Amino acid sequence: MNWVAIGCFLGVISLTLLITYFAARRTRTAADFYVAGGNIGGVQNGFAIAGDFMSAATLLGTTAMIFTAGFDASIYLVASVVAFVFFLFLMTDKLRELGRYTFVDILVTRLEERPIRILAACTSLISALMYLMVQVVGAGALIQILFGIDYTLAVIIVSVLMVTYVSLGGMLATTWVQITKAILLLGGITALGLLALVHFDFHFAAMYDAALAKSGGETSSLLLPGGLGLDSLAALSLALGLVFGLLGSPHLLMRFFTVPDALAARKSAAVAMTAVAFVNLVIFFVVGVATVALIKGNAAFYDASGIVQGGANMVAVHLARIVGGDVFYGIMAAVAFATILAVVAGLTLASASAVSHDLYAGVWRRGEASEKDEVRVSRIATVVVGFFVILLGLAFEGQNVAFLVSLALSVAASTNFPMLILTMYWPGLTTKGAIWGGLAGLTSNLALMVLGPAVWVDVLGNANPIFPSAYPALYSIFVAFAFMIGVSKLTGDQSRPLASVRSS
Amino acid sequence: MQWLTAGMFLALFLVLVLTIALAPEILAGAWLGGLTRGHWLVLALHVLPVISAWLYVRPRVQDSGDES
Numbered sequence: 001m002n003w004v005a006i007g008c009f010l011g012v013i014s015l016t017l018l019i020t021y022f023a024a025r026r027t028r029t030a031a032d033f034y035v036a037g038g039n040i041g042g043v044q045n046g047f048a049i050a051g052d053f054m055s056a057a058t059l060l061g062t063t064a065m066i067f068t069a070g071f072d073a074s075i076y077l078v079a080s081v082v083a084f085v086f087f088l089f090l091m092t093d094k095l096r097e098l099g100r101y102t103f104v105d106i107l108v109t110r111l112e113e114r115p116i117r118i119l120a121a122c123t124s125l126i127s128a129l130m131y132l133m134v135q136v137v138g139a140g141a142l143i144q145i146l147f148g149i150d151y152t153l154a155v156i157i158v159s160v161l162m163v164t165y166v167s168l169g170g171m172l173a174t175t176w177v178q179i180t181k182a183i184l185l186l187g188g189i190t191a192l193g194l195l196a197l198v199h200f201d202f203h204f205a206a207m208y209d210a211a212l213a214k215s216g217g218e219t220s221s222l223l224l225p226g227g228l229g230l231d232s233l234a235a236l237s238l239a240l241g242l243v244f245g246l247l248g249s250p251h252l253l254m255r256f257f258t259v260p261d262a263l264a265a266r267k268s269a270a271v272a273m274t275a276v277a278f279v280n281l282v283i284f285f286v287v288g289v290a291t292v293a294l295i296k297g298n299a300a301f302y303d304a305s306g307i308v309q310g311g312a313n314m315v316a317v318h319l320a321r322i323v324g325g326d327v328f329y330g331i332m333a334a335v336a337f338a339t340i341l342a343v344v345a346g347l348t349l350a351s352a353s354a355v356s357h358d359l360y361a362g363v364w365r366r367g368e369a370s371e372k373d374e375v376r377v378s379r380i381a382t383v384v385v386g387f388f389v390i391l392l393g394l395a396f397e398g399q400n401v402a403f404l405v406s407l408a409l410s411v412a413a414s415t416n417f418p419m420l421i422l423t424m425y426w427p428g429l430t431t432k433g434a435i436w437g438g439l440a441g442l443t444s445n446l447a448l449m450v451l452g453p454a455v456w457v458d459v460l461g462n463a464n465p466i467f468p469s470a471y472p473a474l475y476s477i478f479v480a481f482a483f484m485i486g487v488s489k490l491t492g493d494q495s496r497p498l499a500s501v502r503s504s
Numbered sequence: 505m506q507w508l509t510a511g512m513f514l515a516l517f518l519v520l521v522l523t524i525a526l527a528p529e530i531l532a533g534a535w536l537g538g539l540t541r542g543h544w545l546v547l548a549l550h551v552l553p554v555i556s557a558w559l560y561v562r563p564r565v566q567d568s569g570d571e572s
Contacts, residue, residue: 074520074542075524078517078520078546081549082517082549084557085513085553085556086514089506089507090506090507090510205538208538223542224528224529224532225523225531225532225542226528232522235521235522236521236525239518263561270554273554273557274554274558281547281550284546285547
């Protein structure tokens with residue numbers, strides 16, 4: 001039992017609950033609940049976006065990927081920066097000007113409200129819930145290893161905390177939890193990188209040489225790409241799925257509605273991009289390399305079966321223990337925990353908003369629900385989402401759910417992103433085109449994923465996949481765009497011009 | 505101009521991705537300062553977008569006098 005880790009763990013929980021307490025006192029209207037009244041500053045929102053975006057997969061998963069696959073992990077890192085380029089240069093202004101509470105508000109400025117809200121709310125829910133489930137399953141396993149808490153209890157703790165933050169404090173609490181997490185993560189990863197360099201007396205070349213010596217010298221995957229074994233189509237599909245998936249992620253899109261104007265929205269994207277790029281570079285050039293140099297082949301960190309203790313995802317935390325001792329290990333464990341809490345809070349709020357704002361207020365009550373009713377339904381939806389997440393987390397314990405991350409992003413890339421970008425930039429998009437394209441993107445993506453090796457072989461136990469690639473996004477994105485443009489051309493011009501729904 | 509900037513960085517990213525898949529030895533070749541071409545490309549794809557972002561945002565901050 002690491003008492004520093006337990007202390008930091010309790011400290012993070014206390015701090016975030018305190019934030020929720022103060023946020024709850026200021027959350028009264030629907031605008032307060034969904035978008036913190038639209039009064040978050042650009043810099044704060046930038047840190048919150050960074051906190052919302054950088055999940056445990058960034059800190060632990062990417063480091064693990066460098067440890068196991070070397071240079072190819074750069075695809076995951078660069079994709080996030082390119083996604084923020086698109087956010088900043090092409091989307092922030094329109095998101096802030098046209099959006100209100102969810103990204104679906106932008107679609108319905110031009111397209112028929114009921115069918116679009118139903119489809120987009122469902123695709124938002126599917127992608128957010130998949131992402132949420134992965135986070136919670138990963139969180140359960142991580143907390144179990146870091147703190148010695150039983151998996152079931154760990155899943156319940158994370159779910160209860162996320163329901164508490166969102167149902168009581170809404171977007172304001174979620175924002176400040178995410179800002180706190182971003183600051184902890186930036187500080188933690190900087191300290192980890194510096195301590196790793198101190199371990200090598202700030203001789204960057206010596207650290208690289210040690211890593212290369214452990215991983216095959218000149219043919220090391222740290223230098224020679226190919227560790228993931230991707231062919232050109234799979235690599236393209238992975239890359240486009242990651243970039244467009246992030247651009248269609250409801251929990252990230254929603255954050256741009258929390259600022260007062262387009263300038264603050266742009267500034268948010270620039271701050272978030274800077275924070276994400278900094279963390280990526282420290283992980284790619286220092287932390288990842290240090291894990292190879294200090295952990296690969298080190299018997300103290302391998303179990304009897306030759307696997308890294310706790311799995312490859314734990315190499316960043318093992319590195320913290322090597323370079324900073326038990327105290328720093330405890331701090332980094334708490335940072336990882338805070339990382340998970342912030343992401344699940346954002347995803348939960350996006351899921352609850354899809355139910356209460358899009359389905360309940362927009363579809364069922366046809367825009368005539370009172371603000372009080374809408375917030376009440378959102379709080380109920382938050383509790384229901386939390387309950388489902390506990391059930392899914394327990395059902396999928398010990399299962400390989402890594403593929404669900406790319407599935408969640410590729411669903412968003414094949415449905416939300418094409419609808420959103422065409423609504424913003426192509427006047428010819430019609431409601432029928434958006435519906436057919438969204439459905440085609442969703443079904444082709446799910447079908448190809450099920451028929452591919454990630455589900456057909458790894459989950460269902462068949463010998464060979466029917467669809468050869470584990471990365472279907474390239475094909476389903478093409479199908480979505482083709483149907484949206486083709487059906488829109490066939491059905492003629494039925495859409496309205498873009499019109500701002502915001503008075504400010 | 506915005507489309508051009510976004511398209512340029514997407515194109516550079518796809519060059520990185522396709523080179524990883526098709527010609528990894530090009531990226532593995534040593535270049536400046538002991539880093540490989542691949543390392544420099546990854547570095548550029550993190551630093552240049554951030555510089556472009558702040559150049560894009562900065563004049564507008566000054567124009568409006570806003571510091572949100």
